[in-house]
Amino acid sequence: MKVNRKAYVINGPNLNLLGTREPEIYGTDTLEIIAERCRDQGRKVGLEVVFLQSNYEGEIVEWIQQAIKEADAIVINAAAYTHTSVAIHDALKTFPGYKIELHISNPHLRESFRHVSHVSSAVDAVVAGLGVRGYDLVIDLLPEMLSHD
């Protein structure tokens, strides 16, 4: 067992625009503010947080593969790739640690093309619609979930 536990928080396409893109849905906090909040919360609960964002599907797949070697947990907001990417589903299936799917809004309350998630069935748990609060709330909870593994 690793002494310092590590979580990858992986964010998908367009999340780099947080704070400016449709703030009525996604809020006014930027991704950097959320990242800082996650790292702070991680320090409080003894978890190293590696916070990542990419607009490229393949890069996200590679980060998940890297997490297999380096991380105890993955929190993934695959954004639009949630609804399209079998590659991300397959990569997540190979990750043996604890996996959480996260969405800022609740995709089930939005357009019907967002109702199918290829991520949900490949993870342990799902959080949606809690706003940007969802991020640091799951970081807060992760050590507890990892202690059950």
Place this chain on the structure above:
Amino acid sequence: MSDKTLLILNGPGLSELAGHSDLSTDRIREVCTSLCDQLGLDLDFRQADGDESLIRFVDEDSKRFDALIVNPGNYPTDGSDAIDLYRLTSDIVAQQQKPVVEVHLANVFRQAANVLTPTNTPNTEIGFVCGFGVHGYLLAIKAVHRQLGEN
């Protein structure tokens, strides 16, 4: 001391517990009560005994609460119409601009494909948490507490 009340509403039987041998409704009530005490939230933890109590809640009681956490149990998968009542309950509270979170103990997406399509609630947001076991309730309580503090 506390001026906010949270209702936690559980579906009849909370039959998901079948897969969680270390859990009971009493245990869930206990951990939820303990966290709410810590956060200064008044908690009304209810086990709905049937459709009638739900309808009564929708008609009369929803204005008494500042936030709702609802666990529909196995309704999403058993084909019962009662799931619509749960969703209606959630919608009514959400439309009052109050925080609502739906909680499932298990990852329901692993049990059945495409089981969750909440009714539409324009301009409101309903939170959704599944797969964390009893910790999902704690996550939902913390989210609701923070949201109440921001409003």
